[in-house]
Amino acid sequence: MSLYHGIFKRDMQIAFKQKAELVQPLMFLLMVVTLFPLGVSPSPDTLQRIGPGVIWIAAILSSLMAMERLFRDDFQDGSLEQYILSGMALPAVSAVKVAAHWLVSFVPLLLLSPLLAMFLNLTVDMYVALVLTLLLGTPLLSLIGAIAVGLTVGLQKGGVLLALLLIPVFIPLLIFATSAVDSAALQLPYHAQLAIIAAMLLLATALAPFAIAYSLKVSQN
Amino acid sequence: MLEACGLTCSKRDRTLFEGLSLVINAGELLYLRGPNGAGKTSLLRILTALNEPELGTVLYNGIDISKDKSGYYQALFYLGHKSGTNGSLSALDNLSFWLAQHKVSVDVNALYDVLEKVGLVGLEDVPVRYLSAGQQRRVALSRLWLKPAKVWILDEPFTALDVKGIHMLESSMKDHVAKGGLIVTTSHQPLSETAGKHRVFDLEYRF
């Protein structure tokens, strides 16, 4: 078990050495959310109605920016080869790396969510629903996103292609998450939506590491 | 004993080599020679199972390496073009993480000695991206003396070394072969006699 702990510690150390790369997607998220009151209208009730959609769309877009960092450095400087050569199970290695990535880039997003809720004038129970959907949804973003990152890591201009690949796949998550927060606004129960997101998350946790390992091998070749 | 039988590999519609068979016994140094683009690196990567050949298999002690990887990888050390060191970590951190992954436990002053051996005194705790490309390759090379591997597959190991470094590497190659190790290496300049007895294998450039 200490092998994978070593990789986790290494990723954490690298992440804290490159703080700027972590802060930038968050600033992007904040700015995108700030554009909506300026673009649409500052009146509190319109903001409340479009709030959940705005936050989730901005979260998906900013996650696409942060996603690329996942394997890019390791691929370019050859550490990925050394992982494969060390005989460790690649699915387990990618699962650990995705967990480290989630901790480093999505947990700060959760910490920022009260500010976003305040900007878009969400009520308290809407905010609770938002945090629940983010808690369940963002690991899903990381896991599925890592598959596409594994595939495009070998390409130079992988950035936009990543968005093209991932946005369609994230649509179900967006639909269920925003509908959960909307029904929270109307004081309706939203356990059904949460259950569906949780189901998607469990499915991804089970299958994605193997898909990530395979996509890394494909781009390694 | 490393054996390649009937390897075929093509890169972007150009067949690099076809039906290539090769046997390397323990205690032997194979010097892979050939012009640029002849497919030396691809052959080495196929020997390490990083790349799969279109046809043919590679056996290590009779077992197909694409099937049972962990046994083969325990005994393998591969030095590629990429240094395998992360830029924002220091040489020491990179080495200690790499050793942890390869299940080798070594104490810190051994790391300092090895880095001194490759001429990186005083640069041990500097983030690797501040080192020159040659120094980064020497950090990658220093892992050679840390992991007790039987099979050494080295891709252009001499590029970053000065005269003293080349002499030191060739003598450790000689001891490794003497101790029953197995080495496959490529190099631009020919191996001098300090590297001991070695077999040459030529790879022509195919159009």
Add this chain to the structure above:
Amino acid sequence: MQFDSFAAFINMGGYAFYVWLSFGVTFVAMGIIAIQSFIKHQNLLKQVVVEQERKARIKRARKQQQAST
């Protein structure tokens, strides 16, 4: 003195929470940026000395190398 008692001063006409929160956050933020700058100053000076020792070590190693060949 605008307030008749110290308690009234603390209560700040009912807005105690907002007034003291904003003054508190202001001086804490200013304190953080000031202290962070001083700490960075100390670290930088230490770093200068460490860099010098590193150069000395490299020179010594190089001298030994020439001596041994």
Add this chain to the structure above:
Amino acid sequence: MWKWLHPYAKTERAYQLCLTLQPWFWAGALLCLSIGTVWGLAFAPQDYQQGDSFRIIYIHVPSAILSMGTYVAMAIAALVGMVWQWRTAYMSMIAMAPIGAVMTFIALFTGAAWGKPMWGAWWVWDARLTSELILLFLYMGVIALYGAFEDKQQAGKAAGVMALVGVVNIPIIHYSVEWWNTLHQGATISKFDNPSIAPEMLWPLLINLLGFAFFIGAVTTVRLRNEIVLREMHRPWVQTLAKQQLANTQQKRAANQNMTEGN
């Protein structure tokens, strides 16, 4: 006219200048801030409409003014650096950026805290607060750009261009946000009118403004010295200075060590 400033282009003299200015700035900052705050909090009269919550003005207005002022000062430093090729100008520009960002954060936070009793919500898309938020993004942009470059010389020039682009955009942003705000005036935000500033309310405000300015000056001198030491690390004068500074910190530590052993 610029002659006497030129020698300070040499970083060592700039370092000494910072050393001499720094105690004065700190003294000025502590003095003005304490007087202004105590006067504003305890002795200034209440506002007839907002009661005592208006006292937040004594930190909101100075920080708002100085957040804009620091950005303009940053742009001037960038311009001087660009025109006369002074490295110290670029260094002082990047030394000011973080403090300007802190000032903008303070203005934002105190503005929101002041607006809460008025508008009932912690954050309202009021014209001033919105342009203050955009100013914070401008600061973040300059700091992030400076941090992205490995070679600090290049970083200074790039961040300088961004600072100039930013300072040109500040009035444009300000008026467009004002217009946007009046456009949506129909929305439920009631714009509270500026509290009428009686003279005895104004004095603590000006003193606090001076106090904040001294504080910014003081922290800028510290950060500029950091920047100079960082960039001139290989220079002999920095090395002697570092040895001498660490020597007397050890002496001080040794002094109070045997002082504690003594009694």
